Amino acid sequence: MWPWRDWVVDAFNRNIPWDDLTIWQLAGDLLPNATTEQRLATGFLRNHPINGEGGRIAEENRVDYVMDMTETTGTVWLALTFNCCRCHDHKYDSLTQEEYYKLSAFFNQTPVNGSGRDPRTPPVLAVASGARKAEEVA
Incomplete structure (x- = not known):
C-alpha cells in the first residue's frame, strides 16, 4: 500500500482538485486512456485487511472485502457511517x-480474490521502488 499512500501525500501536495481525487480513487482504472497515476489512485479500494487465515472460506473473505469497500467509501465520501445499516434499519440513522x-452492489461486481492466498487481483500495477525510480530519472 505504500505506493498508494505516497501518491495521496503527493496529490495533496500538488493540490489536485477534490473531484479528480474522488474520481481517480473510485474509478481511475476505468477512465479512457487511464494514466499510471489514475490507476494507482484506485488503491484506495484495496486498502482493507486481507485475511489469508487457513480454514476460512474464500467467499466469506470476498464478501468481507466488498462490505469494507462499501463502508469505507460511505464514510470517506458521504461522511456517513454504514456499519449499522449493514444488518438493520436504525431509527436514528438516515x-x-x-x-x-x-x-454495495457496485463493489460486489469487483473481481476480488477472497482466498487471501494471492492478493494480486486485477488490476495489478507494477511500481518501481524509490531507488529504482531515481536510477530511471538519472
Whole structure:
C-alpha cells in the first residue's frame, strides 16, 4: 500500500482538485486512456485487511472485502457511517439496509480474490521502488 499512500501525500501536495481525487480513487482504472497515476489512485479500494487465515472460506473473505469497500467509501465520501445499516434499519440513522446493499452492489461486481492466498487481483500495477525510480530519472 505504500505506493498508494505516497501518491495521496503527493496529490495533496500538488493540490489536485477534490473531484479528480474522488474520481481517480473510485474509478481511475476505468477512465479512457487511464494514466499510471489514475490507476494507482484506485488503491484506495484495496486498502482493507486481507485475511489469508487457513480454514476460512474464500467467499466469506470476498464478501468481507466488498462490505469494507462499501463502508469505507460511505464514510470517506458521504461522511456517513454504514456499519449499522449493514444488518438493520436504525431509527436514528438516515440510511436504510436497502440503501446499504444498493451501494454495495457496485463493489460486489469487483473481481476480488477472497482466498487471501494471492492478493494480486486485477488490476495489478507494477511500481518501481524509490531507488529504482531515481536510477530511471538519472
